[in-house]
Amino acid sequence: MISEMNFWERIVYLLQQYGVSYLKGAGTTLVIAVVSTFIGCIIGFVAGIIQTIPVDKRRDSLAKRGLLKAVQTVFSIYVEVFRGTPMIVQAVFIYYGLSQMCHIQLGMWQAAFLVVSINTGAYMAESVRGGIISVDPGQMEGAKAIGMTHVQAMMTVILPQAFRNILPQIGNNLIINIKDTSVLSIISIVDLFFVHKSVAGAMYTYFESATIVMIMYLIMTVCASGLLRLWEKRMDGDAAYELADPMDIGNQMNKKGGEKLR
C-alpha cells in the first residue's frame, strides 16, 4: 500500500499511475502560456505603438487628435485595470461575469486564453512603450530625414530595434505565464497544477506530488529562458565581430562570404 512506501517509492508510484496526467497537464499549461504570451505581445505592441504616436498641433486635425487621445485613454485604463488586479480574480470575474451579465458563455479554454492574453498585454504595453522610447531618437530623425512617414519609420527602423530591446521582457512574461496559469485551475482548467491538486487530494501525497510538479515547472521555465537567450544571441549576430579591428572586417567578411552577418 502507498502508506507503507517511502518518499522515492511514492514518487515512482505517482509517476507510474499519473505520469500521463501530469504530462497532459504540463501540455495544457504550456499551450496556454505560449499562445497567450503571443497574443499578449500583439496586444502590447498595438497599445505601445498607439501610445507613442506623436501629435503635431499644427498639422493634425482636431478630430484626429481627439480620436487618438480617446484611444490612448482607453488603453491607459486597460493597462491600469489589468496590471492592478490579480489574475485569479480576473479569471473568475470574466468567466462567471460574462455569462451572468452579458449572457456570453465562454468555454474554459476561451476564458483561459482571454484572461492570460489581456493580462500579458497589459504588462507588455508598458514594456513596448518603454522599448520604443528607449530607441535612440536619432534613429527616428534619420528615418524622417530620408522622407519616411511615421508608420514607415516605425515599421522599418524603430520597431525592429524596440523588439530586440524588449525580447528579455517577452521571455519574462512567458516564464511568468507558465507559472501563473496555475491560478486558472479556479475555472477548472486541467493544467499541471490542477492535476497536482487532484492527485494529491486523492492519494494524500501532497509533498511527493508537489515535488514532481515543481520539477516539471522548473524544466519548462528553464527551457523557455534558454530558448529566448538563444534567440537574443541570434538577433545580436556574431559578438566577436563587434570587437573586430575595423581594418579586418573586410577580410573576415570575405572568409564568411559576407552572408553570415545577415
Next chain:
Amino acid sequence: MNTEGKTEILRVSHLEKSFGSHVVLKDINFAVEAGDVISVIGASGSGKSTMLRCINLLETPTGGQIFYHDEDITDPKLNVPAYRSRVGMVFQNFNLFYNMDVLENCMTGQVKVLRKDKKSAQEKAMHFLKKVGMEPYIHARPRQLSGGQKQRVAIARALAMEPELLLFDEPTSALDPQMVGEVLDVMTDLAREGLTMVIVTHEMAFAKDISKRVIFMADGLIEEEGTPKQIFEAPQSAVTKEFLSRFRGV
C-alpha cells in the same frame, strides 16, 4: 551638374524659432541656389544647427517662411515626407539604422520612400558606397564601423536618395581627429561635382576651402555673409573678427 543659369532652390525668409521663452533664431534670411556650397559657421549656441533642422522640418519654425522652389514648406498642409525625400540631411551622430547592414541602410529609403525596385536601389546604393570608399563593408553592421566610416555611409545613404540639396549638421564634430579627414575628403569631392550643400561646421580651413559662400551666425542672427575670402580675410563685423581671431593660423 550645371551651375550656370542659377535656379533658386531654397529661400529662408525671416525665419524665427523659439523654444518656450528661449529665442534661438531671431530673423534669418538667405537663399540657396543650385550648385551652392554654403558653410554656416559660428559659436556653439548661435543657432546654426537649429536653423538647419528647421530647413528639414525636424524643428517646426515659430515664425517666418522657408520656400523650397516656390513652395512654402512651413505650410501645415505640406507633404513633409515628400519634401524631406528631396532635401537630404547628414547628422552629427550619423543616425545609421542599427537594425540594418550598410547596404540596407542605403537601400531602404529608395525602396520605401522612392518606391524603387530592389535591384536598381542596390545598384544606386553600391554606386554611392563605392564613391565614399565603403564598398568593402556593405554587409557590416553600423556598430562594427568606426565613426568616420559610419559618417561616410550616412553620406552615401543621403546621396542614394539623389537629393536636390544636402544639409550637413556638424558632420565631423563627433569624430576622432584622425577620422575627420576621410569625411572632409568625401565632402570636398561632392562640392567639386557641383552638389548643392549647406554645411554647418567648425572646420574653418575646410569651410574656407570648399565654400562658395560663408554664413557667420551669432546670437540667432546672420551676422555676416559673403565669399570665404570676404569672411575669412576681410570680415566687416566686430563679432566676426572676434570669432575668427580664435581660429587664426588654422
